[in-house]
Amino acid sequence: MNFKLKVWRQQNENTAGQFRDYEAINIPAEASFLEMLDIVNEGLIARQEEPIAFDSDCREGICGMCSLVVNGIAHGPGKAKTTCQLYMRRFQDGETIWIEPFRAAAFPIVKDLIVDRSAFDRIIQAGGYITARTGSAPDANSIPIGKTVADLAMEAAACIGCGACAAACPNSSAMLFVAAKISHLGLLPQGQPERTSRVRNMVRTMDALGFGSCTNHYECEAVCPAEISATFISRLNRDYAVASIREGLAARG
């Protein structure tokens, strides 16, 4: 298969970027999208041109490192997959494909298609955990957790932290990412003691880092490779409201 590529090239955070044209020639239909870019890059190196920089690691959809906007869609066409799981058989021979980095104010571009998503790490550092000192845990079966609750927590915990939700959102909101962690931990009995402080600190950090608000576009849910449901955002809103009221009451004494 052959493709015409329009690829975002940008030397670093401080320079302007632009789309550049490339040809992808003789691409096997069985190749993944990133393997197609590998082939293009080998061609560029042979012609003494700098290869296109893009992030990837596990290439099986779980590490969350790959981060491309393909034809205007975060992680490209198709449901529930990361860019590395996108296969060329999905495209038409001869098609023009637009490739851009994830775009969000809180994800500055590092180079070409690589962005800095450390803002997500900072949100987790603000409270996305259950404090459990190593060695002090009770027997694992001492707290039974109903299968329904455990399964729902697992659904939320499946988030891979790729950032597609924020990249797809017109407001660059990180609500789905935060909601997933809040729900995962907030659903479990172990997560109750820190539930209030967790949601307060995570949401405020999210706001401070420049992520926008949620205005119910549901673009996040549509691109999420882990199929995190936007209903978790309602849970987040509820938890945050409760936390804020408690804080208000505490302030009044």
Add this chain to the structure above:
Amino acid sequence: MTTQLDARIPSGPLADKWTKHRAESKLVNPNNKRKFDILVVGSGLAGASAAASLAELGYHVKCFCFQDSARRAHSIAAQGGINAAKNYQNDGDSVFRLFYDTIKGGDFRSREANVYRLAEVSANIIDQCVAQGVPFAREYGGLLANRSFGGAQVSRTFYARGQTGQQLLLGAYQALSDQINMGGVKMFPRSELLDLVIVDGHAKGIVVRDLKTGEISSFPGDAVVLATGGYGNVFYLSTNARGCNVSATYRAYKRGAFFANPCYTQIHPTCIPVGGPYQSKLTLMSESLRNDGRVWVPKNKGESRRPDQIPEAERDYYLERKYPSFGNLAPRDIASRSAKEVCDEGRGVGPGGLGVYLDFAESIRRLGEQTIRERYGNLFDIYHNITGENAYQVPMRIYPAVHYTMGGLWVDYNLMSNVPGLHVLGEANFSDHGANRLGASALMQGLADGYFVIPCTIANYLATQLGKKVSPDRPEFRAVEEEVRGRVKKLLSIKGKRSATSFHQELGLLVWEQCGMARSRDGLKDALQKIGPLREEFWENLNVLGGQQELNQSLEQAGRVADFLEFAELMCLDALEREESCGGHFRVEYQTEEGEAVRNDKDFCHVTAWQYTGPDSKPVANIEPLVFENVKLAQRSYK
């Protein structure tokens, strides 16, 4: 000159060694802990759990990873589960049984005391992870669920759908994030270790390249902890992530740390077969699938019918036939070799005949499609996405692929290498899996090392280092930094014609052929003759574009391939000199008439720990004899 290796195994009965060791280990008092800086390299299960737990104790920790976030380390890709001797299923499991299964699974090539400790702390790991909120699978009554796994006849594997590694890593990552927030850990993502700094014989620092800016700088520390994973990518194609590399452990080897048993590599039996030369990695299908999938090939060579057209009588369920008691749950090395055997006989399926069927039809009939979907839905989705085939309707096609490496830097019972101060955890060390690792044991080992072993044992070293802080002004730091800069400059200045990838592919194919599932004296000698010239060509004809002071992925890759090109030689040499078959190391000269591995306990019941002696000189083989006081060495039988 060979060195006498002292594993510092505590005396006394096996079951008491760890308790005794903890009681006798040195302590560092809380005020003094604050004075120590520990450098943890790698943020996978071992690295993240170690960094978090050491910081909880009060040490100052700096943690480095090459990914953009600590959460992306390759532990995240582990699918199937984590073993623990909880005996929640009341099926006769015990610490001793887990210990014995692991020793036997490793073909009697691991250290008894380490493996027993691993089995002992396994139960604590599950407790710890549940406390952190890891959403393990549960029964309707709310208690934890288990599944069985290869190489065991009890159900002791805990799991979180097909994403157990992800959930355990996120647990460790969150504990790490907590400590970053508390100021106990400073995290350095997109930072790659390029060398180790030795001062007066002790590991006292590392040299790191900031992958975003290209800046090369050194970090002093009172101890160094390497948790940098395995070297499976020496084969180019493997189930490892693209970035996985041998550089950290290989650089440490070149600075004096011994590299143990590099020939012990694990070929995982259930991966999606290779599609073509464009392929950048191989995808694992969790071994847990073998609980409900039956492995078979046609009885006839060159069979051209679709699988559903082949009647039962013309199918060979070869694992069930050859290993009736373990059947489809035979250990990984045996299952892989059997797949290779039937394909070599011309009975393989799919393109190129390099594949076997993993068939769920019977389980779907027995349990219903919904149950199979619940158990393995995401794996079936992955398979569908990559191959375009629906495994609920047609059998999966699978083939073995490089998955894990049991070899690694030599460590003693304290997980310290022969270089004082240099500790090595997880897949990066050699310690617990012998010549073959059982499924669901990698996660167990990574977390055992990080949460429970190193927080205790590192004190044995640090207690000797009070008041001995090394100044970052020592010339050793400058010297290593300059060496690293010189090497980077050299990679950029060759300006030849071939990309690092093309060298990596060529090397990978060579070692896969000669040092993969079956190895022979002639093949290994052939590989050893070819690696040198390939390496020479690399240093004359490599093409790396771009500069040093910027994000430069070609440069990162070139550095890693350069190390693989040296390391591959060590792996083949070890495979050549180990004249026996054991676990994942199968030498065609040493097999029974039925094709089973034949160990040579008389001459090779030991660890070979290789010592670097210079660029053009053969490394020295140091020997640690393996002493078995609690198990009887037997030919492994899964029949």
